[in-house]
Amino acid sequence: MTHFSYSDSPYPIRDDIKLEHRQYWQRLAGAGSWWSGAERVAIAAESRLASHCKFCAERRQALSPYNLQGQHDSAGDLDEVAVDAVHRIVTDQARISQRWVDQIADDGLSNAAYVELAGIVVTVFSVDEFNRALGLELEPLPEPVDGEPSRYRPSQAVGGTGFVPMITAEGATGAESDLYRGSRGANVLRALSLVPDAVRDWRRLASAQYISVEGMTNMVKQDDRVINRMQMELVAGRVSAINECFY
DSSP states (O other): OOOOOOTTOSSOOOHHHHHHHHHHHHHHHSOOSSSOHHHHHHHHHHHHHHTTOHHHHHHHHSSOTTTOOOOOOOOSSSOHHHHHHHHHHHHOGGGOOHHHHHHHHHTTOOHHHHHHHHHHHHHHHHHHHHHHHTTOOOOOOOOOOOOOOOOOOOTTOBOSSSSSOBOOTTTOOGGGTTTTTTSOOOHHHHTTTTSHHHHHHHHHHHHHHTOOSGGGGOOSOOTTOSSOHHHHHHHHHHHHHHTTOOO
């Protein structure tokens, strides 16, 4: 099991970041709601290949990403539909459409399985980008842990807002009562709520690498942060613009 000691880092790294990276790697290795531990680690590995995929580079330059045919540079551990989903999320997420999400569901990748896949991709990518930003090698992925997916789908998830069903702020009750705690349930939190554990994973990582949901109301400076809130938002806004995040 990896330790995320970051002993080679040229910069000091807070202990809570190291801890969260370690704990997420442990959760990644186990079965989720719709994917086994081996499949979840395979999704993570595929997310690292996507940035270097020749077909993705060609498709990103195409006027329409849905007309170009080709084959991804892939590890071969996932079926073609899942591989394409991982690669699109990493390399061309701004052009993902409702029609495409509906099509992959028809092809066997359910909305819920897609949401869990997306949650893994964005969380692993965030950890990897942290390492890249510091000039560090990417951390080895964890060894999968045996187990069966829970197949848990929250009954209160409804469609009509995004490309997939989500739990409304009012619907976050019972086992899901913790999902939006400390917030009003903005869409950016609700996006992964068809797989509640994906929301929980993202909240934990964001709390360490950025700011907690509860801390959003602090417009000055958190005691455990080196830069103040205005500086944080300047960096966040610039990164979002470069990544074409239009939210």
